[in-house]
Structures are given as structure tokens and as C-alpha cells.
Amino acid sequence: MIRDHLSVQLASPFWSAYQELVRTVVIPYQYDILNDRIVGVEPSGVVRNFRIAAGMDEGGFTGMVFQDSDVAKWLEAVGYALRSHRDPELERVADEVIDIIVAAQQPDGYLNTYFTIAAPEKRWTNLMECHELYCAGHMLEAAVAYFVATGKRKLLDAMCKFVDYIADTFGPEEGKIHGYDGHQEIELALIKLYGVTHNRRHLDLACYFLEARGTEPNFLREEWERRGGESFWRTNKQSKPDLAYHQAHKPVREQDEAVGHAVRAVYMYTAMADIARLTGDADLHKVCERLWHDVTGRQMYIVGGIGSTRHGEAFTFDYDLPNETAYAETCASIGLIFFANRMIRIAPKRKYADVMERALYNVVIGSVALDGKHYCYVNPLALWPPANIQNPDRKHVKPVRQAWFGCACCPPNVARLMMSLGDYIYTIDEEKGKVYVHLYIGSEASFSVGGREIVLIQDSEMPWQGRVKFRVALGEGPVNLSLALRIPSWCANTPSVRVNGNLLSIASVTTKDGYIEIERTWTDGDVLELDLPMKATFVVSHPQVRATNGMVAIERGPIVYCVEEADNGANLASVAIDTHAKLRENGATSQVCRLS
């Protein structure tokens, strides 16, 4: 049994700065946006919508039909922030917001400000397009995060009531809607709820939504027919619903290719992996493996980006990975990290953590400016700024990060991932007394194995050098514990391991699925040093990736390097590289690889 939450405090020169940025800039800034307090920015209406729905204010609904999810993602990030750093003022503010949210809940448990204010008679009539269960899912994730951090149940109880109402409304039984949302999200959220409530009904509802999807008669098609083909988003009618966009073209268990909207897809795969683990469903696990292989083996950019077309922000087909017109939405890579994390929880394998690390270093943090207020939604692999302005095929690609208030989807997603990054570093197999280390991020983790409280302190020079030091702190006498350390696929040479200064013979150490396992009896203060050699390397793509025929990338450690005209001069795209020459690394902690 893998525990969902360890107590992990980040202590990383590299990563703590991002958490600090989220804590001190992103969360306060977004709070002001939610409350329409930023001068010169179009009012988001988010909190006001809840106040109106609660009868505390008057007026109409503002914003997108899924506007509620903005405050949910903010609250979730706040929950993670409070878990590591209990800030009474932030907690007071969050409690106020929760009071408003809960006041907007309807007597039957329903909670959605768009339908409450603007279209009460249309509740549950356009699941395909209107994100009702999607918004519920995000609010569930917020409720769980806030409860875990603070122990406060107000939002959690309100959401449990909403889930009861949803479970009474949806399901296979007669009289219920045999349906599911157009945007997967509630499935993974219900699993999180189950993680704190252990209420089987919550897990069952997640399973229902997942298993109903794509079965015949197709719910989304029938719903669309009932609407006469009318669309919430377009004035023209659609000639037919695009079921693959919603991954509802066939039953989930029959899916073997990643299709459609990339974020919807990976949110769904995340829930599938969760359910496979919790129900011990080996068949479902196989489906997850198949989809993992398709996504990461044939449809993923070298940076861990997915979804190669802006049309539907979607997957296209195998090896179709254009550089300059990539979509590779930040949220999709975050979803891919969720999926990797859940696959690791079933059975740790290096390939999952490799992808997680790749997406984290090369999409997620690349998408955020160092001011915390500018973001890439689309993460191109190559840029030609005049084309992005003057060629309509490329207008979705922005040559500079955009002020985040334009669309509130990716920035809060980055915020919640950053604040919960501690959850992605370790997993503990309590039965086997084994601690898996997936990411080398400086941190202090507290956990118990076999009834013993253990603190594991990690120091890491990543991503600039592969030197990592672990110190074991035990209150009392020695413990038997296996430390399973991921050897990343970028590791340029045999890694070295020292325990209390003594070099271990790697040949004598068990290696399984890309993890070396150091099993021994640990004493308080024992130190393990791991050195993962890094080397700048040319990487070529699969030959079927036409967009990169004749090209190389440069990787060093977990980082795919970016070569820019700002550093290297004009006409960089027409420069050829001699791959027979050696790459020279400049400086001890080579942060920049220059073409020499």
C-alpha cells in the first residue's frame, strides 16, 4: 500500500525558489484577480459569481462556464502552501473564500455558479461542453488539499454533500443519468476524496464515470442529439459530435492510442491508474501501460510536451511532432506528471520518473517567467517570432510569455503542482520497508516504516550536477531500510554510491526497473552519497519524426538545452552543428551550453 501523502518539506536552492514565488507572488496575485482587484485587468467575476449565487450580491454571471474552477485551483494551491507553511493570515483569507463558496451551495448539494445564476433549468443538460462535473472535480481537489493541510472540514463536508447528490444523479441504475463529463477531472478528484474519506461510494462513483465512458449507446452522442446539435460554444451546429476529442469514442478499456484533447486524456489516464491500483485491476493497469507507451513513446516531444496541434489542443498521430506549430500545453504536461506519478504508485519504474522529470524541468518551469506573472500556455520547440505574428497558422504560439490573466487555466495549475512537488519525490512501500527516490530534489521527508519514525534529508545539486546526499535521522536505534534510488536514463556513466564515505561496488547492488536498491541497517546520521555523472550529449529523434530530420538536441542531465538568437546572434536557424565535435561545457556548474 502506497500512502498518498508523506510529509515532505522542500529545501532545494533550485526548487524552493519556485515555491516561494508561488507563495509570495502567485497566490496573492491570483487572489486579487479572483476578487477583481487588479486595476486595468478585465474583472474575472470569480468570487463575485459565488456571492451572487449565494444571494450575497446581485447581478449576472461573469466569465467562462467553467469560471468556478479558477477559485478551486487557487484554494488547492493554498492548501498545499499551508501544508508546508502554516500562514494564519492566508488561512483566514481562505476560510473567508470557503464561507462564500459554501454559501453558494444549493439545498440539494449542487454547486455551480454558472448554472445557478444563468441557467438553472439547464442543469446536467450539456455535460459534453459545460464542465459541470469538471468544476465539481476541481472543488473536490481543493477541499481535500485544504482538509489535509488544516484539518478543517467545512469545504470537505460541503463537497461530500455535493458528491452524494451527484451519486444520486449519475449511475447505471434506472432513473439516473447514464453519463459522464465532457472534460475528465472528477474521476481523479473522487479518488483523492476517497483517499481521505475511505468511503467506498466515492471510489465507486469514480469507477462508474470511467467505465461508462465511450460505451454504447454513447451518452455524449445521445445528449448532443437531444440538443439538436446545438453548441454552447459555436453559433453553427456541429455536423456530429467529436467523441474522440473527449476520449469517448470507445470504452476506456479498449483504448490503445492517445487521441483528442491532451489534458482531458491525461487526466483520465491518471484516474485509470489510480483505480487500477486501488482495485488491483491488472487489466486496467495493462490499458494504462499501453496508453503510457503510446503517449511517451510516439506522441511526446523531447521536452515532455504532448498534444501537437492547436486544433482541439490535441494529439494527432504517431511521430507527428512539429516544432514550430506545437501546442504542448503546460496543463497537458502537468497532467502527464500526474499520470506518471500514479503509474509509479502502482509499480515504480524508471521510465515514469524520467518522463516526470523531463516534463518538470523542460515544460513546467520553462512555462513560468521568473516574475511569476507571465506564462506560456503553448510550449513550442522552436520559435520564429515574426511568423507567430504574421502567419495565421502560428498565432497560437507566442514568442514571449503572456500576462496570465488572459486565460486562467495553466498558471494555477503550475501553482498547485509547485506547492505539492514534495508529493512526487518519494514513495514508500511500507510492507517491504522500502523508500523509493524518484526525483532528486533537496527536501526533508518524515515517514514511518514498521512503526519507526524516520526523517530523510536530501541535498541535491540538481539540475546542474548529479551529486546527491541523503542523511538518515532516527530518533532511536538502527532500522532496516532499503533505499531504492532511481538511476535516470540520462546518467552518462556508472553512478557511484558511498555510504558514510565508503564506495559501494555497484556490481554488488541490486538494480530493478532502473532503481538501485541499497538495503542495510541504518544508524542515526548515516550518510549516503550518490553521484550521477552528467554530460552534455547530442540527442536525435526517432527517424519517423519528420520535423526533426537532420536535427539534434543537446541534453545535459535532465535539461534539454535551448539555443537562442539572444545569446548567439542572428540567423541561428541556418547554423549547422558538427556532431562529430565534442560539446565543451563552460564553467563548473554549466548552466549554459554554447555552440563553440
Added chain:
Amino acid sequence: MIRDHLSVQLASPFWSAYQELVRTVVIPYQYDILNDRIVGVEPSGVVRNFRIAAGMDEGGFTGMVFQDSDVAKWLEAVGYALRSHRDPELERVADEVIDIIVAAQQPDGYLNTYFTIAAPEKRWTNLMECHELYCAGHMLEAAVAYFVATGKRKLLDAMCKFVDYIADTFGPEEGKIHGYDGHQEIELALIKLYGVTHNRRHLDLACYFLEARGTEPNFLREEWERRGGESFWRTNKQSKPDLAYHQAHKPVREQDEAVGHAVRAVYMYTAMADIARLTGDADLHKVCERLWHDVTGRQMYIVGGIGSTRHGEAFTFDYDLPNETAYAETCASIGLIFFANRMIRIAPKRKYADVMERALYNVVIGSVALDGKHYCYVNPLALWPPANIQNPDRKHVKPVRQAWFGCACCPPNVARLMMSLGDYIYTIDEEKGKVYVHLYIGSEASFSVGGREIVLIQDSEMPWQGRVKFRVALGEGPVNLSLALRIPSWCANTPSVRVNGNLLSIASVTTKDGYIEIERTWTDGDVLELDLPMKATFVVSHPQVRATNGMVAIERGPIVYCVEEADNGANLASVAIDTHAKLRENGATSQVCRLS
């Protein structure tokens, strides 16, 4: 003074076959389509629309708002066909069609079946979108071609009446519409009309339409405002009219970059060059030169394709020439050939004929299947068939030529160009007694210089070898004549010229603007042999063309070679080519260049 029409009969193993295809397949096939006689093909309604407008039939309008132009382009091609090959049966059929067309003309001269049948009250209310003057222009071109071929005036007289009505309706005078069409075409057509009528009013009207374009207050914007932003094509209103799409963003004389819809642009430039020539307007000529330089120097594909985005079938910006998402519409290259032809008439320069030849061999004939019934509208520079099916960014690019009846725009345009190809080979400068040879296409040309009838017989091995033979046939005694022979820029070495078997010293020959001038006294039966050495050559693009960084093309003579997996095996896109190696030409008339 350059004459518009010489009598030129093609006699080329290569090109005559295309003319034969048009004569025996394309023209009869399109006639059946115009008359809704092809089983299984959606009725075009073209002739029926005219019958209804003439009161000869009942029913509603069928097809696009510019459906009339289909029969006009067909008639124009028929005119050219009859010019070289007077076929009584084809002429009888065409006369019948002309009877129907003329019967549909309204008492005031107006002729347009859409507005006559479907929206008589909307005549001249949406010039921007509804192609009224565009259709008039195509019918004018047909009338001129048919008159020149047959001497029959019925359609010509009807169109002159229509033009009188148009000239009474449009113009700078008070009470007239100060406007012009959204799709340029009537301008160049009026020049053609002027070429046979010599009626100054026809030239003046062309000048008016050209000069009014893009001036303030902007006609298209004001018209759009009068419609309240309603669009004929879309259900949503446009937020503002896209004036650049119509090349109406600024006065024509101030334009220095090719923008907007590529076909509209080159049709306009063609008329501009015509007017510059006919009015001796050096300033306007300079504008044409500037636009020629922009189109061919910065926005043209190596094959002579233009318009690099499907969005608006338009130009984008300098050096933005993506291979796999190119638009490069066949009609746009045909329009570019028109433009080149008109620039040549002002002052022959190799650069114009080079582009004309490039577009002819590499876009126009590549766009037609050898059955004459399948066409490329979009001419990509590289193809990846699965992407064209599965990536929505690329659905406009078709991996196989399409059955032509889907959209009737490009196929009749190809037909009329093929049938009038003789007009592009020579120009005669009667004053200087000079015959320019722009294209090496086997043919027999009859013309008079200084009152002497001369027949010039060209034999050419193009495009496979650069050997060309000219024979001069004179009824009587010798004539002084200068033959100005274009030396194509692909010419791999010094060309050789022999007169009656005697090698001329090239050093002793005048060369001007890429033409060598052989001035001498010719006797009946004299033979000039020209040999333009061809050699397969690697060609690289300007370094700013990002799409081709690291790539080469292979050219030999006028042909840009295409390398296909069908001939070379799979994964061709990942094959690298060693440009230090020599290209080996297989066979005497190397039609195929293999990677060796």
C-alpha cells in the same frame, strides 16, 4: 508596341499533349459538368442558372455566388482551342451556350445569374464578398477570346453593353458608386477588351477600378459598415473587414509588399503592368517592379508557388515558406504567369520568363493528372500523407490529386492557360524588328515585321535537353531581323549558337537583360541552333527560409525534381544527402534523378 496576339501553333511533343488533353478531355468533361450531365456528381447548376435568369427554365439559383465564372472560363478555353483548331461541332456547342448567356442579360445590360435570380434588390451592395465584377471580368475574357478565335461578336457586343452599364454605375463622378470589386479580375479583363475594341472608355474604367482601390474614404470599409458588418459567407459578424486580404488596405501605388489573397494580388498586378504599359506610366511600372521583386524574391517557393498559408489562401511575410503546409494554389501560379507575361510586354527581362517557366513546369503541369480529371489546388513542397489526414493543420493539403468537380476554380484556369500557351512564347518588337523568345516550346509562329510575313518554326527538346532549333520560313527574299533568345538562369554553362551549322562566337553577340540577340539578314530556310547546357544541380534557399534550413533541392534545366517514397523506399525524409558527391544523371534524356 507589343501585339497581344500572335498566331502561334504549338508543335511540341511535351506540350501539345497537354493541349490535346484539354481539347479532348477537359473541355468536353467540363461542358457536361456545366450542364449537370455527369451522373453521380452534384449538379453544378451553371447553365441552368443562365436558363432560369433568361426565363427559359424555372427554379432557384444553384451553387456559389460566383458560379457564372465557371462557364466563362470554359468559354475562354474554348475560344483559345478554336483559335488553333477550328472545330465546327465545338463552335456550334459554344454558340448555343452563348445564346443562353446572352438571353440572361437584363435590359440594362446587367448580367449575373445569382443576383438576377436570387437577390435582384441586392445588386452592387456587397462588392467585397459577392464577386459581381469578378464574374463580369471572366465573361469579358471569354467574349474576347471567342471573338478573336471566331470573329463572332454576339457575346462581345453583349459584354460591351454590360461594360457600358458598369461604366455608368462606377466612377469618380457624383451619383456613381466610388467602388471596386473585392476580387480583382475585371481590371485585367477590361484591358483585354480594350485590346480588341480600342475603346478608350474600356481602358479608363480599368484605370478607375485600379486607382480607386485602397483610397480613403475606403470603399470596402464603408460598404461593410453599411451592411452592419454582416457577412455573405459567415454567420458571425466580422469585427472589421480585412482590407489587406483584398489588397485594399492602401492605394495601389503605395503598395510595396505582396499581401492578402494571392490570386487577387497577382490578378491585380497583371492589370497594373498592363496599364503601366498602355499608358506609359513609369511610376506605375516602378510599383510593379517593386511588387515583382517582393513576390518572387521573398515570397515565392522554388517551384513558382505563392501564398504560403491556407488562411485566406494568402501571402504571409518574407521568407516564410513552409514546405508541408504550403498553400501555393495552382490559380495563384497561373496569375503569376500572367503578371510575368505582362512585365515582359513592358520590357523583356530574363527574370520574368525564368519565373514563368518555373511556375509552368513545376506548379501548373504538376497540378494536373495525366487523365486531365484530377487536380491539385494546393501544391505542397513536401508531403507526409498520414499527416494530411490526421493533423488538422494540414487537411488542406491532399496527398493525391482530387477529382476536379469539387471546386471548379483551378481546373478551368489550367485549361485556359494550356490552350493559350502560344501567347507566352514570343513577343515581337515591330519597331526594332526584334523577336523575343521567352519559352522554348516547339511551335510555329506567324507574324509580320515591317510588312513582311515571317514564319518561325521552333523545335525544342525541352524540358529534357536544352537543344532548340529555329527555322525561318520566308515567302520571298531575305529580311533583317533580330532574334533575342533568353538564356535561362538554369543554363549550366555557356550556351552555343549555330547559324546554318556555323558556330557563333558568343563573345561577339550582344547580351541584354538575359537575352542574346542574333541580329542578321535571314534567308528562307535559315536554321539557328541553340544549345542550353543542362546539369542536375543542388540548390539551397536563402538562409532566412527556415523551413528549408539544412535542405537542398535538385534542379535540372527548368525542372525542380521531386523525390518520392514510391520510387525510393520508405523513410525517405530521414535520408541525408551528401552534397559533395556528384549527381549522376541516368539515361540520355534524364527524366528522373535518383539518389545514388
